[in-house]
Amino acid sequence: MPLRSLSLxxxxxxxxxxxxxxxxxxxxxxxxxxxxxxxxxxxWAVAAVLAARAGAGADAEVATPMARFDVDLSACLAxxxxxxxxxxxxxxxxxxxxxxxxxxxxxxFSAMHSALGAVAPRSGADDAAARANVRELLAAxxxxxxxxxxTRLRDDVLMQEIAARVARAGALLHEIDxxxxxxxxxxxxxxxEAARGHEGRPMAMGASQVAALxxxxxxxxxxxxxxLAVMQTLxxxxxxxxxxxxxxxxxxxxxxxxxxxxxxxxGSPRAALDHDAARVxxxxxxxxxxxxxxxxxxxxxxxxREALAELGAVAHDAVCARDAGAxxxxxxxxxxxxxxxxxxxxxxxxPPVRRGATPDGSVELF
Amino acid sequence: xxxxxxxxxxxxxxxxxxxxxxRSAGYTVVDAMDGRDGLARAREQQFDLVLTDQNMxxxxxxxxxxxxxxxxxxxxxxxxxxxxxxxxxxxxxGRSAGATGWMVKPFDPxxxxxxxRKVIG
Numbered sequence: 001m002p003l004r005s006l007s008l009x010x011x012x013x014x015x016x017x018x019x020x021x022x023x024x025x026x027x028x029x030x031x032x033x034x035x036x037x038x039x040x041x042x043x044w045a046v047a048a049v050l051a052a053r054a055g056a057g058a059d060a061e062v063a064t065p066m067a068r069f070d071v072d073l074s075a076c077l078a079x080x081x082x083x084x085x086x087x088x089x090x091x092x093x094x095x096x097x098x099x100x101x102x103x104x105x106x107x108x109f110s111a112m113h114s115a116l117g118a119v120a121p122r123s124g125a126d127d128a129a130a131r132a133n134v135r136e137l138l139a140a141x142x143x144x145x146x147x148x149x150x151t152r153l154r155d156d157v158l159m160q161e162i163a164a165r166v167a168r169a170g171a172l173l174h175e176i177d178x179x180x181x182x183x184x185x186x187x188x189x190x191x192x193e194a195a196r197g198h199e200g201r202p203m204a205m206g207a208s209q210v211a212a213l214x215x216x217x218x219x220x221x222x223x224x225x226x227x228l229a230v231m232q233t234l235x236x237x238x239x240x241x242x243x244x245x246x247x248x249x250x251x252x253x254x255x256x257x258x259x260x261x262x263x264x265x266x267g268s269p270r271a272a273l274d275h276d277a278a279r280v281x282x283x284x285x286x287x288x289x290x291x292x293x294x295x296x297x298x299x300x301x302x303x304x305r306e307a308l309a310e311l312g313a314v315a316h317d318a319v320c321a322r323d324a325g326a327x328x329x330x331x332x333x334x335x336x337x338x339x340x341x342x343x344x345x346x347x348x349x350x351p352p353v354r355r356g357a358t359p360d361g362s363v364e365l366f
Numbered sequence: 367x368x369x370x371x372x373x374x375x376x377x378x379x380x381x382x383x384x385x386x387x388x389r390s391a392g393y394t395v396v397d398a399m400d401g402r403d404g405l406a407r408a409r410e411q412q413f414d415l416v417l418t419d420q421n422m423x424x425x426x427x428x429x430x431x432x433x434x435x436x437x438x439x440x441x442x443x444x445x446x447x448x449x450x451x452x453x454x455x456x457x458x459x460g461r462s463a464g465a466t467g468w469m470v471k472p473f474d475p476x477x478x479x480x481x482x483r484k485v486i487g
Contacts, residue, residue: 285383285472363481364457365467 012050016043077312084169084305163236170228219334224304224341303344310337369486370394370411374404374418374430375448380471384417384448387475388482401425405433412439415486420449420456428463435464444485448473 017040024036314333317326371393373384381397388395396411398404400422408416416434420427427447434440444466449456452470460468466485469478 362470
């Protein structure tokens with residue numbers, strides 16, 4: 001029982017006992033014995049009610065910061081999770097856009113390839129059929145350039161949206177950090193009050209729980225923050241790769257077009273066209289590389305969402321933790337969150353491909 | 367006689383690019399979308415060369431090579447890795463699994479044709 005409740009109970013009981021004794025021994029008062037007993041009983045009943053109310057008030061004071069923390073943290077985590085869902089949806093859109101672009105470009109390339117094949121047997125004779133085939137090739141090149149322009153605009157908008165959402169998620173993370181620090185400060189004050197003996201043991205217990213929860217939340221936030229930073233770098237790499245890819249393909253298509261025009265004009269050898277077509281094949285593969293990078297990003301976001309959901313559950317359950325066993329269980333769960341995030345970070349450190357490291361095209365026979 | 371090549375990659379665009387490149391050089395190409403699919407196709411038909419990616423769902427390239435090397439019909443068949451992975455550690459794993467060679471994506475189509483000619487003629 002809290003000190004405040006006990007004090008109230010003692011004071012009210014002594015006071016009602018005194019009134020009862022005075023009434024019971026008052027001279028010339030009819031039924032004085034029963035009046036005295038009644039006064040003592042009523043006084044004790046009032047004392048019990050007051051003590052119970054004071055106890056409940058103290059419990060409410062213990063629960064208030066925890067409950068507030070839980071509500072604030074849950075709201076933040078929900079908003080955070082919403083951002084990640086949006087990032088996942090955007091990532092899926094980019095993957096779809098890349099696949100569409102690959103299909104479209106492959107069709108265009110296929111047309112180019114057929115046109116080149118048709119030119120070959122006639123390369124010696126500059127006849128009307130060969131010219132028609134090369135004109136077809138030029139039309140296919142124009143389609144590649146057109147497709148690239150559309151795709152580039154779409155990819156750029158989507159990448160910018162992803163970057164904005166990651167930045168928003170980062171801001172929310174700072175809010176979680178802020179809540180953690182605020183609650184830790186409240187918990188510190190409460191511990192000082194408890195040490196002075198103002199509120200006694202229950203408040204001290206509440207303070208240690210809140211402090212532990214705040215510390216774990218901050219540690220989790222720091223880990224998620226580190227993963228977010230890597231995500232931002234990865235998005236930057238993907239954007240650079242997409243831009244380089246588009247630029248490369250447009251340049252290659254332009255080279256093929258120039259070669260075809262030269263062929264039309266002076267009958268240059270077809271090998272030059274073959275060489276340029278090979279460059280297009282090489283450039284088209286960057287589509288796949290960007291797709292892998294975005295896929296890697298999506299996997300990382302998935303891992304973070306898992307960790308966030310568990311962090312939210314720990315914060316929620318901390319409100320109900322009233323003993324050392326429950327707090328230990330929460331600590332174990334917090335450790336598991338750390339493990340999940342560590343796993344996400346380790347997998348993140350091994351992307352299937354890095355923009356600067358891959359396009360070497362090297363060959364090694366064992 | 368036309369040589370048969372099995373191209374295993376989870377990316378449809380890469381499969382198409384390999385297909386275009388090798389068909390234009392006179393090879394017959396069959397696609398498979400991952401290691402498991404590749405293994406099934408290799409059991410159905412004998413290929414002269416297997417080209418495989420490393421990172422794929424269900425079964426990766428190294429697992430596919432190990433599984434193929436278990437099959438008597440594929441003990442001597444050349445297997446080339448065609449992957450974005452380029453670390454020495456991965457190459458060493460590929461070599462010990464039984465890979466014949468390692469090509470890093472994005473591949474140069476003319477170089478791919480040259481390597482394939484060198485390996486299977």
